[in-house]
Amino acid sequence: MVHELTTSAQFQNLLDSKDNLLFDCDGVVWEGDSLIPNVDKVLKHFRALGKRIWFVTNNATKSRASNKAKFDKMGIQCEVDEIFSSAYASAAYLKNVLNFPADKKVYVIGEKGVEEELESVGIKYSGGTAPEDNVFIDLMDFSSITADPEVGAVLCGLDMHINYKKIARGFRYLRENQVRPGEPCLFVATNLDSTFPTHGSVYPGGGATTAALMYCAGKEPITVGKPEKAMLDSIVETYNLDKSRTLMIGDRLNTDILFGVNGGIDTLLVLTGINQKADYEVENPVAVPTYVVNSLGDFAVLADKA
Numbered sequence: 001m002v003h004e005l006t007t008s009a010q011f012q013n014l015l016d017s018k019d020n021l022l023f024d025c026d027g028v029v030w031e032g033d034s035l036i037p038n039v040d041k042v043l044k045h046f047r048a049l050g051k052r053i054w055f056v057t058n059n060a061t062k063s064r065a066s067n068k069a070k071f072d073k074m075g076i077q078c079e080v081d082e083i084f085s086s087a088y089a090s091a092a093y094l095k096n097v098l099n100f101p102a103d104k105k106v107y108v109i110g111e112k113g114v115e116e117e118l119e120s121v122g123i124k125y126s127g128g129t130a131p132e133d134n135v136f137i138d139l140m141d142f143s144s145i146t147a148d149p150e151v152g153a154v155l156c157g158l159d160m161h162i163n164y165k166k167i168a169r170g171f172r173y174l175r176e177n178q179v180r181p182g183e184p185c186l187f188v189a190t191n192l193d194s195t196f197p198t199h200g201s202v203y204p205g206g207g208a209t210t211a212a213l214m215y216c217a218g219k220e221p222i223t224v225g226k227p228e229k230a231m232l233d234s235i236v237e238t239y240n241l242d243k244s245r246t247l248m249i250g251d252r253l254n255t256d257i258l259f260g261v262n263g264g265i266d267t268l269l270v271l272t273g274i275n276q277k278a279d280y281e282v283e284n285p286v287a288v289p290t291y292v293v294n295s296l297g298d299f300a301v302l303a304d305k306a
């Protein structure tokens, strides 16, 4: 049964039962460049109560450093090491889990956030925002889609400049290249969100721009972002968290809420982003939250009382 929170006593009870709060960003804290009303006040109040806070976002267009700049601009306190993003997690996963060879390169289909995080862990890359890949090629002119034997992985995130050349290059690397002798080129996705809420509407997400490559290659990528557990395990282990006192707050059932369910922690769905109550009230929902509230900003009543 989902607990619907509407009164300040219910908000307080939930807060009293949790020490560690994990927040999704798009659709929970902000919508594009607009803060969700009162969320700044609420986060300040949570910090004043001594809650430990992390931001866990699938948005791979920004590095942790650029996300921090966005928090600063919105007047929200946040340290870089409180941000876990799918771009950062993917770079760390390639380096530490997949032991990506130092002499190989990652081909990026994605934005600056992915490039900056690869740089931060010392992995070489091509593609991404490089001018030579951000062009439309002439009809049936494949001459610039050249092979590069140094590429050992294709890493995809939301790419707002997706084009045929990037898809074709990624496809060739997945078909022809190897990460190590006898091991096929790795295919990694930061996240597979179909959509995300921004600028007053809903737009295609990282999963939509990765789908073209998945389709032609006939392969599923290793996905690092939510709902996979990697980021949760990393936070829980690094900070030695008691899972029973940890809460994941998100707007999407098949990423945020499933992430909490997969990781064995309680979840709070907010209705300011992608999913609504009707989405978990169906037969066989993808995930069911523990709690639901209209908006994270509703917790401001507690700040007003304090």
Ligand SMILES: O=C(O)[C@H](O)[C@H](O)COP(=O)(O)O
Pocket (backbone or CB within 6 Å): 024, 025, 026, 027, 056, 057, 058, 059, 060, 061, 158, 191, 192, 193, 194, 195, 196, 204, 205, 206, 207
């Ligand atoms: O594909 C994307 O970029 C995501 O849909 C989006 O940015 C999700 O971010 P989150 O809601 O996890 O902060």
Ligand SMILES: [Mg+2]
Pocket (backbone or CB within 6 Å): 024, 025, 026, 027, 028, 250, 251, 252, 273
């Ligand atoms: Mg979201």
